[in-house]
Amino acid sequence: MTTTIELMRAHRSIRKFTQEAITPEQLSAIMAAAQSASSSSFLQASSVIRITDTALRQQVMALCGNQDYVGSAAEFWVFCADFHRHLQWVPDAKTGFAEQLLIGAIDTALMGQNALTAAESLGLGGVFIGAVRNEPVALCELLSLPKGVIPLFGLCLGHPDQHPEPKPRLPASMMFMENGYWQVHSDAGMKEYDEQVRHYYQTRTGGKKDTSWTGQIGETLAREARPFMFEFLQRQGFCLK
Ligand SMILES: Cc1cc2nc3c(=O)[nH]c(=O)nc-3n(C[C@H](O)[C@H](O)[C@H](O)COP(=O)(O)O)c2cc1C
Structure with missing residues (x-):
């Protein structure tokens, strides 16, 4: 067992934070760790938006089902798949393929996990927020996300004010x-x-x-989640072919 493995095995989502800020040095270290994640074809198809403006954070929180930790965490980052950058530098680039949605989602998820693990190694905690996809058009407008960019998940980070047990995983x-x-x-x-x-x-x-696990997945999978997603992806220039 290494200390890295021990750290990863001690992961649990944190949803309650103290008021303490994250230092600029810690932030830089977390960002560098996030950027060090592997990237498919080295496309680096991701952008991360830090929501530092207090009023904006409240608006983002409202779009995320009013989950209060989105408002109270020291940091809230929105992780996006991004092919807008590629089109800026290579205007003839062919985009809109379903495969690129996977590339953007995978690259960005790897960055997100690196960020959270780095934060946890600094004694911080956090939780991912899929609810950034609850009202994606409104979020795009609020954050000026152009075509070629989609919000995938948020990440709350801060000093833990709770110590939940690790959640048991499948055998x-x-x-x-x-x-x-x-x-x-x-x-x-x-x-x-x-x-x-x-x-x-x-x-x-x-x-x-x-609730049991099978009970929980039964509830979650009883209906289509976010039925607007295909239309939204196409609006942003993803999954066109
Ligand atoms: C992509 C993604 C989106 C998530 N969205 C939310 C969310 O919107 N709100 C929340 O409280 N937890 C969210 N979570 C956290 C999961 O509920 C949590 O990771 C899972 O229950 C396992 O618990 P653990 O992280 O404590 O081990 C999300 C996790 C992932 C990976």
Whole structure:
């Protein structure tokens, strides 16, 4: 075990922060770590927007389902897939392909995870915010995101004011396979995992939340999320072909 692995295994999302600011040195270190992530074809197809203006932060928070930590975290960053930059420097570049959506999403996700891990290594905490995609057209207008840019997720960062237990993950045997797709179907294994997740939520919420993993995914996947997404992607010049 290395200290890096220990750090990664200790990850838990933080949703409550103290008032303490993040120093400029810490910010630079987190940004450098984020930028050091690998990049598909070295396209570096990402941009990150720091929301430092207090009034703007409140507006962004409102567009993110009013999740209060979006407003109270020391930092809130919006991670975007970005092909606008490429078109500026190479106007003849061919864009709009579905593959480029994947490239932008993967590059940006790798940057985001690097940023959070770097922050955690500094004793900070954070949580990703997919809710930046709740009202994407309004967010694009608020942040002046041009065509070729889409907000993928936000990241709250700050000094933790809570210490939740790590959330139990699926058994590794269900997620890691060898030489092909061999899904381990174990009713007993899933029952045990469901109980672990139920126990986690009960402990975290003082008994208020009584949900298993299969119960939770059943609720999440009962309906289409963000049904406007395909139209939005095309509006921004993604997924046209
Ligand atoms: C892309 C992405 C979007 C997320 N969006 C939200 C969000 O909008 N609000 C929130 O409270 N947590 C959000 N999360 C955090 C997840 O709920 C959390 O990572 C997951 O439940 C596992 O818990 P852990 O991070 O504490 O291990 C998001 C995570 C990811 C990766």
